[in-house]
Amino acid sequence: MTEDLDARARELDRAHVFHSWSAQAGLDLMPIAGGSGTTVWDHAGTRFLDFSSQLVNVNIGHQHPAVVAAIRDQAETLATIGPATANLTRGEAAVRILDKAPAGFSKVFFTNGGADAIENAIRMARLHTGRDTILSTYRSYHGNTGAAIVATGDWRRMPNQYARGHAHFFGPYLYRTEFWATSPEEESARALQHLERVIQSEGPSTIAAILLESIPGTAGILVPPPGYLAGVRALADRYDILLILDEVMAGFGRTGRWFAFDGHGVVPDLITFAKGVNSGYVPVGGVIISDPISATFDDRVFPGGLTYSGHPLAAASIVAALDAMQSEGIVDNARRVGAEAIGPGLAELAERHPLIGEVRGEGVFWALELVADRDTREPVGAPVIGRLKKELVSRGLIPFTADNRIHVVPPCVVTDDEVAQAMSIYHESLTSVEDDLF
CATH class of the missing domain: 3.90.1150.10 (Aspartate Aminotransferase, domain 1)
Known part of the structure; x- marks a missing residue:
């Protein structure tokens, strides 16, 4: 009977499920x-x-039993509610997230996952600065939606060039250095010099934000060399550019820290998250917003929203996951x-x-x-x-x-x-x- 279930799962998958990043005909996936x-x-x-x-x-x-129980309890209480309401569980989830963020962050915008977190962080940066260009690295992955996939540097960007205002640069990667470096310190210094030249060549007054994965994940788990992230922060400050750090993969414990950037002496202006915040038990992501950017929208409409923003099942899973990660x-x-x-x-x-x-x-x-x-x-x-x-x-x-x-x-x-x-x-x-x- 169990073999029949595995066979049935394979049969249905091959016949009816269209999979991401794949040629479909040869797929035979593990049930x-x-x-x-x-x-x-x-x-x-x-x-x-x-x-x-x-x-x-x-x-x-x-x-994890605590997370499963929280989702079950929330489903029995209130399975869904629109974002244009105040919901206690959503508020508690925001508090748990902000408790792990640096000082100066008081608001969370909830999304359905990491890609739309990137979309909305880019939107916030452009509206806050009045500028258009987003700089990101060639060795990166930021998600499979309009601006997120164009911010991505790898091959997946190339068939999907639908978004405007993006430019790319090389980040540090000593093993395959683009800068003829022979040490982590050289790689960091030369990568920063390269980034500064890109900023100057693109025109600082046109650039809204530098978008980086704190540690590029799918691109190779490229831990930044000493001083690199702090150097990017200094360049952003020098040229009055925002810094968005993508913590979708690296955040919430993956590096042995709550945020990967915690080990690099840097505080960004916007932080995107998803994945580890609730271990994917319910789809969720979001943007942690610094107070100056949040204040931009105190009396100005933020032109973005999602039907499932702050969904109560997702919020409950965040509360339970972060509480369990803390206590255990x-x-x-x-x-x-x-x-x-x-x-x-x-x-x-x-x-x-x-x-x-x-x-x-x-x-x-x-x-x-x-x-x-x-x-x-x-x-x-x-x-x-x-x-x-x-x-x-x-x-x-x-x-x-x-x-x-x-x-x-x-x-x-x-x-x-x-x-x-x-x-x-x-x-x-x-x-x-x-x-x-x-």
Whole structure:
């Protein structure tokens, strides 16, 4: 019977579900029937360690009982209400979020996810400054809506150039430096000089905001070198430009901090969030708005809105998730397990496997960059990543893959024993692939 359910799930998916970022004909996706913590399983009961956190969003783990109970209780009380009302649960969610934000932020605009959080942050920046241009990096992903996808730097932008007023620049990435740098300090200084020249060339008086992922996620978990984010803040101040930090993937525990930028001595003007704020149990996102920008709309209509802005089920899930993360020390666990288990484990793998060119990350936010040759740093191709993904899944681990990388991104609740199990699976899978390559 369970095999019939898995077969039925595959049959319905292939016949009727249109999937993102995919050619549809060849898809044959894994059915998932349930989950708990860092583990998911199919209808037959086959279990998998989820070291993808799905789309790097299930920070609190699957089926956390407090979050599930909060959604259930809210559904029994008030399942939905329009945004043009005051709702206690929505207000409590805003308070929980603002409690983690820097001083000088008093308002939250709720959206349905990360992409429309970016859309509305851009809208706020343009209206507040009276300027149009948004600067963002080539190695970035900000979402699949009009302005968010054009702000994105990777290939997904190219078929979707529908929004106006965007320009791109290169951020720091020492392993594949654009600036002939030989140290993190050189990379930071030269990347900042490059950004300043782009600002000058585009015209500071035309630029509304610089939009950055605090730590670029899908682009490679590119932890900024020392001084870079603070340097961007200084450039923004020098040229009277706003700074929007995209914390959609990196925020709410992923780096072992509530916000990724907390470790870089910088305060932005607008903060976007989604994913980890409630681990994706109900779709939600938003913009945390600094007081000067919020005041712009005290007597001026903000021309934006969403039917489900501040949806009560989403708000309830935020309250429960952030309360549980606080009381259970889940962010501290992410920081500790990254420093004591994941980081050392991946470093050991790099010593044993010639496919690994670089390991980078923090908290539960890591990447293995895979190369065909360590000297030339030539990236491996899609066939190698595809083979490695199959090897990992066959051994009971769901990976997150992007380009020539494996991202090691388990939920923040992952244990040392689960990390050790995952490291063994990575080792066995890399060995199997390398045996055929070298």
